[in-house]
């Protein structure tokens with residue numbers, strides 16, 4: 001009897017789960033997906049495509065609004081700028097409202113009242129900034145208005161189309177540390193809020209509520225609004241995916257970032273116009289490519305979902321029905337492929353040479369302490385095992401400061417020689433880089449064009465090779481890599497196309 005009851009209750013639980021649980025999709029729409037009536041319409045079409053999923057929509061501010069807010073906050077003492085910017089803010093939002101809603105409908109009025117109310121709160125904040133100065137807290141608070149306006153308008157738009165939708169400002173959900181302008185989430189607290197606020201809606205079989213959440217913003221423990229870094233709405237989407245995964249019954253979760261391109265390209269089309277799309281890659285590969293690529297995705301977005309293996313798709317907003325031309329980042333990858341070649345062109349390599357570096361503990365620490373004190377970010381680092389010299393890369397616009405800071409530090413004086421040179425970095429990413437034969441091809445290709453590599457590194461993660469070359473060599477290097485390594489790239493096209501691609505680029 002006991003077993004029978006236990007079985008029955010298990011069966012009931014199973015049935016409830018199967019019946020209730022629906023896959024969840026978290027979609028992020030950036031400012032370029034909210035530009036006019038047809039863009040809002042396209043969001044409706046996309047919602048229809050995902051009719052079988054529970055939907056969370058994360059929204060960025062309208063195009064250009066975050067920059068405008070920042071500019072205003074920095075110019076509160078200039079009444080002309082303040083007035084002009086407030087007028088632009090008002091016009092941009094009211095114009096959209098007038099385009100997308102039927103005049104005098106309830107959502108139209110609600111959206112208008114919302115914008116009025118928020119803009120007056122914003123004005124009060126500008127007055128505070130004028131009085132107290134632009135503290136980091138104020139900056140984040142001001143920037144949060146972009147998403148608070150856009151997301152509410154989208155939410156009312158969905159309601160006006162007879163969809164069930166709620167608006168939730170992310171500072172009710174995402175709890176962060178105190179690092180204003182670049183905050184990190186505390187998952188423990190965020191999970192709890194997600195569980196309380198979102199899960200009941202997501203697991204309600206009776207209702208198909210579309211949950212509209214502001215991107216980019218969170219709050220710290222004492223309730224101050226924080227922001228997750230510029231372009232942070234993608235991060236909001238993956239943070240929410242993380243917390244939903246950890247709290248929902250069903251782990252069938254996917255993130256879609258709607259972009260104005262198909263996804264990540266194997267090579268920047270600026271160099272190779274016929275470059276192909278990377279259709280699938282894993283988190284590690286994506287982190288390398290995302291970091292150097294056309295800033296389509298920030299690596300921290302991937303960190304939020306990598307361990308949980310939540311897949312993320314980058315899709316073209318103008319082509320929502322596309323079946324294959326998009327990028328999927330997941331735990332799966334073909335290890336026999338080079339995924340992409342990316343470049344950093346505004347790099348400067350700083351080299352410190354000295355016999356005094358040999359076998360002295362803490363020299364590297366000293367170098368990087370100077371950089372960190374001056375808030376200069378260091379990317380590639382190369383040191384020969386002989387320790388005679390150390391080279392590292394900084395961004396061009398920080399390089400002068402970096403060299404001066406080293407000289408002024410008092411440590412790197414007479415016994416050290418400090419050199420700097422403008423360079424570019426070429427990164428070749430993919431598991432295939434592991435193979436000696438790939439490296440042979442790379443260096444044979446460089447040899448053909450007489451291109452000299454000034455420094456190089458390969459991470460222990462083994463899937464990225466970074467080559468430092470002269471800036472004038474970049475175009476040639478990429479062209480020859482593309483031609484000579486063509487066969488190693490991911491081309492899920494059929495073989496004919498693949499041949500075509502190789503041929504067209506060797507011409």
Ligand code: ASP
Nearest residue numbers: 060066216230231232233
């Ligand atoms: N609106 C913010 C920005 O422009 C966040 C985002 O767009 O993702 O940085």
Ligand code: MG
Nearest residue numbers: 031060066231
């Ligand atoms: Mg933006």
